[in-house]
Amino acid sequence: xxxxxxxxxxxxxxxxxxxxxxxxxxxxxxxxxxxxxxxxxxxxxxxxxxxxxxxxxxxxxxxxxxxxxxxxxxxxxxxxxxxxxxxxxxxxxxxxxxxxxxxxxxxxxxxxxxxxxxxxxxxxxxxxxxxxxxxxxxxxxxxxxxxxxxxxxxxxxxxxxxxxxxxxxxxxxxxxxxxxxxxxxxxxxxxxxxxxxxxxxxxxxxxxxxxxxxxxxxxxxxxxxxxxxxxxxxxxxxxxxxxxxxxxxxxxxxxxxxxxxxxxxxxxxxxxxxxxxxxxxxxxxxxxxxxxxxxxxxxxxxxxxxxxxxxxxxxxxxxxxxxxxxxxxxxxxxxxxxxxxxxxxxxxxxxxxxxxxxxxxxxxxxxxxxxxxxxxxxxxxxxxxxxxxxxxxxxxxxxxxxxxxxxxxxxxxxxxxxxxxxxxxxxxxxxxxxxxxxxxxxxxxxxxxxxxxxxxxxxxxxxxxxxxxx
Amino acid sequence: xxxxxxxxxxxxxxxxxxxxxxxxxxxxxxxxxxxxxxxxxxxxxxxxxxxxxxxxxxxxxxxxxxxxxxxxxxxxxxxxxxxxxxxxxxxxxxxxxxxxxxxxxxx
Numbered sequence: 046x047x048x049x050x051x052x053x054x055x056x057x058x059x060x061x062x063x064x065x066x067x068x069x070x071x072x073x074x075x076x077x078x079x080x081x082x083x084x085x086x087x088x089x090x091x092x093x094x095x096x097x098x099x100x101x102x103x104x105x106x107x108x109x110x111x112x113x114x115x116x117x118x119x120x121x122x123x124x125x126x127x128x129x130x131x132x133x134x135x136x137x138x139x140x141x142x143x144x145x146x147x148x149x150x151x152x153x154x155x156x157x158x159x160x161x162x163x164x165x166x167x168x169x170x171x172x173x174x175x176x177x178x179x180x181x182x183x184x185x186x187x188x189x190x191x192x193x194x195x196x197x198x199x200x201x202x203x204x205x206x207x208x209x210x211x212x213x214x215x216x217x218x219x220x221x222x223x224x225x226x227x228x229x230x231x232x233x234x235x236x237x238x239x240x241x242x243x244x245x246x247x248x249x250x251x252x253x254x255x256x257x258x259x260x261x262x263x264x265x266x267x268x269x270x271x272x273x274x275x276x277x278x279x280x281x282x283x284x285x286x287x288x289x290x291x292x293x294x295x296x297x298x299x300x301x302x303x304x305x306x307x308x309x310x311x312x313x314x315x316x317x318x319x320x321x322x323x324x325x326x327x328x329x330x331x332x333x334x335x336x337x338x339x340x341x342x343x344x345x346x347x348x349x350x351x352x353x354x355x356x357x358x359x360x361x362x363x364x365x366x367x368x369x370x371x372x373x374x375x376x377x378x379x380x381x382x383x384x385x386x387x388x389x390x391x392x393x394x395x396x397x398x399x400x401x402x403x404x405x406x407x408x409x410x411x412x413x414x415x416x417x418x419x420x421x422x423x424x425x426x427x428x429x430x431x432x433x434x435x436x437x438x439x440x441x442x443x444x445x446x447x448x449x450x451x452x453x454x455x456x457x458x459x460x461x462x463x464x465x466x467x468x469x470x471x472x473x474x475x476x477x478x479x480x481x482x483x484x485x486x487x488x489x490x491x492x493x494x495x496x497x498x499x500x501x502x503x504x505x506x507x508x509x510x511x512x513x514x515x
Numbered sequence: 516x517x518x519x520x521x522x523x524x525x526x527x528x529x530x531x532x533x534x535x536x537x538x539x540x541x542x543x544x545x546x547x548x549x550x551x552x553x554x555x556x557x558x559x560x561x562x563x564x565x566x567x568x569x570x571x572x573x574x575x576x577x578x579x580x581x582x583x584x585x586x587x588x589x590x591x592x593x594x595x596x597x598x599x600x601x602x603x604x605x606x607x608x609x610x611x612x613x614x615x616x617x618x619x620x621x622x
Contacts, residue, residue, distance in 0.1 A: 383597045421545045428601060435600035448600065 048308035048356050049363035050513055052246035053474040055103050055134040056238045056351035057462065058142045058325060059095070061088040062201040063230070064347050066223055067330030083338045084331065085204075089120075089347055091166060095136045096123035099413045100348070102460035104134025105475050109411075109457040119415050120343050130169060133475035135241055136348075138166025139202060141176055145233040146210075146226075148177035149282055154225055156183035156191070157200070157208035171240040175233070175282065183208070198222045217267040227327040230349060231262040232275060235324025236282035238351030242320065243283065246355050254316035256280045256290030257307050259299035259352075260324040261466050264292075279322055288320070296495030297410065299323075300352065300471045301509040304491070307356040308366040308511070319356045323471075325349025326464045333420035333463070340419045350467030354474060364481045364515045370397050372492070372510030380506040382432050389492050389510040391436060401437040404455065404512065406489045408473035409433075411461040425468075429492070430456035469493035474513065481515040488514040516546070516553040521563040524554060524570070533570050540576045543602040547576060548610040555618060576611060578604045 064070055065081060073079045094100060098119045101107040106128060115122050129136040144163040147155045157163070159182035165173065188209045191197035197209035210229070214220040235258060243250055258276035265272030276290030293303040300323055307319035327349065334344045356366060372393040378384050394401060409429035417425055434451040437443045443451055461468035470491035480486035494508040527536060538554050540547060549559065551574040558565040575582050578599055586595060 381594070382601070383594075423544055431601040432597065435597045438600060439597060445600070 046312055046314050047359040048311040048366045048368070049359050050366055050474060050478060051355040051357045051360065051363050052242055052248070053133055053355075053471075053478055054238055054242040054245060054351075054353045055105070055472050055475055056234065056241060057094075057100055057103060057134070057136045058139070058234050058237070058349040058351070059089075059091050059136060059347060060139050060142060060330065060349055061347050062139060062203070063226075063327060064088065064331040064334065064344060066198065066226060066327060067332060067334075067346070068328040070331040070334060071223065073335070080335055080338055084334055084344055087334075087338055087342070087344045089343050091129075091138045093120075093123065093343070094348060095129040096125075096127035098122065098124055099415070099460040100136055101127050101131070103350075103462070103472055104129075104131030104136060105479070106131045109460045109473065109476060112458040112460060117415070118342070120345065129167060132479065133245065135169050135172065135237075137168055137172055137237060138164065140164035140166050141168040141172050142233065143200060143202065143207065144176035144179070145172070145237065146229050147179070147181070148175055149229045149233040149236065152213060153181065154213060154222075155200075155208065155210050155229070156181070156188055156197075158185050158188060158206070159183065160185065161202070161207040169241065169244075171244045172237055175236055175240055196222070198226065214266075219263075219266045219270050228262050228264050228275070230327040231260045231324035232278050232282060233324070234349045234351040235260055235275065235279040235322045235353075238324070238353040239279055239283040239285070239320060239322045242353035242355055248318065248355055250283065250285045251287055252318050253280065253285040253288040253320050255307070255310060255319040256285065256288050257303040257319065257321045258290065258292045258323065259303040259321060259466055260292070261294075261296070261299070261326050262324070275324070276322070279324065295507060295509070296497060296499065297466045297469045298493040298495035298507050298509045299466050300469050301491055301493040301511055304354060304356065304366065304471070304511050305368065305371045305509060307354075308368050311356055311358055312368060317358060321352075321354040321356065323350075323352045323466055325351055325467070329464050333416060333422070336420040337416075342419060345413070345416050346463055348462050350462045350464040352467060352471055354471070362482070364478065364513045367512045367514055370394070370490075370512040372508070374506075374508045376505060380504070383436070385494060385506060385508050386432050386436055386492075389494075389508045390433060390490065391440070393490075393510060393512065400442050401433065401440070402442060402451070402455070404488050404490045405486045406457070406473070406477065407433060407455050408470035408477070408489055408491045409456075410494060411457070411459045411468045411470065411472055412463050413459050413461060416463050424459070426456065426459040427452070477513055481513075486515070488512060516550045516558065516563065516565075518563040521553065521558060521565045524572075525564050525568065528570055528572070533572055536572055538572050538574045539582065540574060543607065547607050548614060550574070551611055551614050555614070574611065576607050578602060579608055579611065
């Protein structure tokens with residue numbers, strides 16, 4: 046059974062009032078003279094976030110390559126007539142998302158004010174199907190009491206209190222209100238991406254057999270921190286009654302690992318239809334906002350990302366996920382940029398007797414440079430493309446003078462929000478699918494890297510790659 | 516500059532003496548200037564162990580011509596050649612040259 050990529054979906058949820066619960070702003074908030082007041086003043090409206098060119102590229106209304114023609118700064122050049130619906134994605138507003146959080150919660154953790162009706166913000170039918178009927182709404186008095194007692198965090202919309210989320214144990218850090226908010230945000234945004242995938246690809250929910258979640262949150266309690274299986278919770282919320290599933294954890298490399306696992310399960314005949322899904326990372330909201338505020342920019346890290354991919358058996362028209370060219374980075378290899386790229390790109394190509402130039406496009410870590418450059422973190426995709434081009438020079442495949450052309454032809458500007466696992470190459474798959482179906486592209490390699498050292502268990506980095514080809 | 520790295524270098528200076536040490540950087544971008552400044556005149560952000568500590572260490576970058584051309588060919592090919600094509604070497608050399616000029620004027 047040859048595994049193919051049937052469909053891909055990218056979603057964004059614009060959540061300006063939740064940026065304060067990102068890890069950096071939340072820590073900052075308890076310090077004297079914190080930047081939270083400045084942060085509030087620099088948050089974007091839903092319309093501004095929707096018309097932001099990299100977001101339009103993310104949901105498929107703009108080719109990533111076209112970003113190179115838009116003058117910098119991109120936030121100063123919103124796309125006229127931009128829609129929050131795209132061929133393979135949706136930008137969702139905060140109003141419907143709060144309602145989804147309420148629906149995602151089965152333990153009475155989220156209380157929304159009975160007097161507040163979440164605005165639908167033109168949400169898709171897929172999103173509306175995940176909004177709560179509002180059966181468990183609270184009163185403002187009760188919400189204020191919970192926040193005042195310290196058991197709950199305030200939920201605000203356009204600056205006004207509209208609800209709260211409470212902890213579920215007094216001493217368990219894994220069930221603290223902010224942790225549960227992170228987990229529910231990943232669940233709800235993951236379910237949104239999955240539901241949109243089902244609708245766009247016309248895949249009946251009953252036919253999903255297996256779900257692999259590559260979300261980053263550590264779901265669990267004090268005895269099982271990171272216990273997991275957000276996949277099953279997402280599948281339940283998206284209405285996939287026949288789907289089992291599990292989580293794949295590997296920092297930012299997880300989405301590509303999950304695609305490899307999904308393709309392997311389909312190829313082996315264990316399941317027929319597997320779905321890879323990644324929900325958004327609340328912790329990374331406003332991660333570099335202090336730098337953006339210093340530089341008088343809008344707070345650009347105000348969106349949760351979501352991705353979903355359908356991997357199924359060959360239908361005669363979708364591009365194949367070539368497992369013979371799956372790349373991995375064994376623990377005995379150096380974690381240097383060169384060591385990583387040799388293992389993840391050159392070795393799989395060598396196995397297939399191919400050269401670097403023979404892959405049409407490389408989808409590396411696609412972080413939006415407008416977010417990372419002001420924070421001194423460089424242009425991540427450009428550095429990766431330079432590394433690939435330099436490897437091609439060292440291997441005698443191109444001349445040194447051909448580096449800029451190699452980067453232009455085989456690369457693209459970064460267009461993904463800095464949500465860890467979300468930028469990991471996979472947001473390009475929607476574009477690759479469209480190009481392959483139109484006959485303008487034959488192959489794309491997705492290359493993801495993960496910073497394992499952040500967890501302090503090893504000094505190593507990690508990575509995974511996979512080739513999609515028509 | 517990373518606070519742990521500042522602490523490590525301070526320990527090395529305490530153990531071996533600044534006159535016996537040379538620093539060879541490997542980072543890129545804005546970090547080069549900041550690290551070089553931190554290791555010579557002190558931490559400009561006043562946040563780390565080298566805040567107000569002027570070590571005056573000689574600071575070079577692995578990709579500066581006078582450093583990379585002295586490496587054994589095998590090590591250059593294995594560990595340096597690729598990054599010479601990836602990073603902006605001219606910017607790195609300019610950043611260090613500018614800092615050395617300012618410091619020479621001061622001293």
